[in-house]
Amino acid sequence: MIVILLGLMTQGIRVTDVKVELMVYLGILLTHVGTQFIKNIFEESVWKVYILPYRDDNCFMLDGYVYRDF
Incomplete structure (x- = not known):
């Protein structure tokens, strides 16, 4: 999306x-x-x-880590 917007602004597209x-x-x-x-x-x-x-606590922590960082 950024590439398209830059192309439109510079009139390259x-x-x-x-x-x-x-x-x-x-x-x-x-x-x-x-x-x-x-x-x-x-x-x-x-x-x-x-x-x-894994235990529920570990699952919740891993799940939260994955969704927080990615």
Whole structure:
């Protein structure tokens, strides 16, 4: 997003030449969001199952650390 904004501010990118219909853009966006959602389900479940054998206190601390720093 920053690169696009910098390109628009320095006029290195011209948006007038691009003709993308709204429905095409929404289709691409929804496809991307859907695939990221599915990927994140598997990613989260793997590391959550990894910490299950530990005590609850340790799980909460590790969970808080991961979400705080990342």
